[in-house]
Amino acid sequence: MGVWLVNELRMYDAVVVGAGILGLATAYHMKRLRPEDNIVVLERLAGPGMGNTSKSAGMFRSFFYSKTNLTLADTSIEFYRHVHEELKHDLGIKWTGYLWLYDEETYRRAEPVLKDMASRGVKYTDFTGEEVAQRMGQRRELSGDVEAKVMGLANVDYGVLVPKAGAIDVDALAKFYANSFVGMGGEIRYKTAVKRLVLEPRTSMGLPGEPYFWQEGRVVGVETEDGRVIRARKTVVAAGVWSIRLLDQVGVDGHFKPKKRQLFSVRAETEELRRLLYTKDLNPEGCMPFLILPRPRVYIKPVLEENAFWLSYADEFGRPFQLEDEPKAEENYYRYGIYPIVTKYLPQFEGRMPYASWAGLYAINTLDGQPVIFEENNLLVVGGASGSGIMKADAIGRIAASLYVGEEQAELYGGVRFRVSDLGMEKRRVEPEKLVI
Secondary structure (H helix, E strand, O other): OOOOEEOOEEOEEEEEEOOOHHHHHHHHHHHHHOOOOOEEEEOOOOOOOOOHHHHOOOEEEOOOOOHHHHHHHHHHHHHHHHHHHHOOOOOOOEOOOEEEEEOHHHHHHHHHHHHHHHHOOOOOEEEEHHHHHHHHOOOOOOOOOHHHHHHOOOOOOEEEEEOOEEEOOHHHHHHHHHHHHHHOOOEEEOOOOEEEEEEEEOOOOOOOOOOOOOOOEEEEEEEEOOOOEEEEEEEEEOOHHHHHHHHHHOOOOOOEEEEEEEEEEEEOOOHHHHHHHOOOOOOOOOOOOEEEOOOOOOEEEEEHHHOEEEEEOOOOOOOOEOOOOOOOOOHHHHHHHHHHHHHHHOHHHOOOOOOEEEEEEEEEEOOOOOOEEEEEOOEEEEEOOOOOHHHHHHHHHHHHHHHHHOOOEEEOOOOOEEEHHHHOOOOOOOOOOOOOO
């Protein structure tokens, strides 16, 4: 590949915008497939995974009906297991499992889907509502509670425990990809914000303001906020929700939008909460599983290293699509939203307020909730993970890297083949998810 000098910087084979989990996984696998290529990652923050990656709940599960979802998640999880257990890079993996709680009506709707999944080898264990309540000190029957009725809360009639699921240290995962990429000869520039994509015609006429609409244009690199132009044969935009700013400038639709998600951390300071946190015999970690309430589906994550719980809910209608550089958690979202729901099911939380809170932005693919990976005029777009970026990052990176090198199929971890165009836009083919949280 050619090496040119522009503004004292050489021409790269590829420039990747964004050192979040998707940008780093993509750069790592690009370098793995093309070790001879000069690849640089540009990141506006001071280190790897410091944006929305760092604000993730850091959960993963190999439990989907959709073959697309299951393939992306399961192969990524197996790669993380390989890194953690065989390569001895501590990714902080904890196999807490997921425990979905259901009322009778919702469970009966989900039951045929669950049985179909079981026939395909996806494992889970059923519990009755009484069994769950006995283990976790939880209220099962809410039908006689007037406040619960007003809030639309449901009884706990069943629990579905998923064993191949848990938590991962997102900071450790981001550092693994970053350090491995650099170890292979890749370059990362932190505190380097990208201002715009640089366009040029394939055949220049020397006219001011090229390219014009009658010229065949292409992306030839980026301009940083300090005015430097970094040229590249291919430009990869994998900056999460901030990709939108760059793509909109050149009229490319990334097909995803930003939506705020909030997390609140509550310490297990009482004996009742400590017993809940260290619920026995449901997973190898000796703690409560990642718990998803029946309706609304507020979730509660056990965080043993903090002796705490993280609580959240992914609200949809009424929550704007809005790009914020520094999103903040809203106190009233916990006080009047999450708290009254959680305390109806788990009275152990009564009187407990969060000691920490934060917010991040999901890049929501409004088409089908699946990642978007496509190329247009030397520009590769990688994004739209819709809140599943951590659990699918390795597969997404491999597929994007295969697009970069021009392969029709990507080889995911474990030798699984995946058609690259299935996550593109022209020949997109993804299976809908029938088991929606």
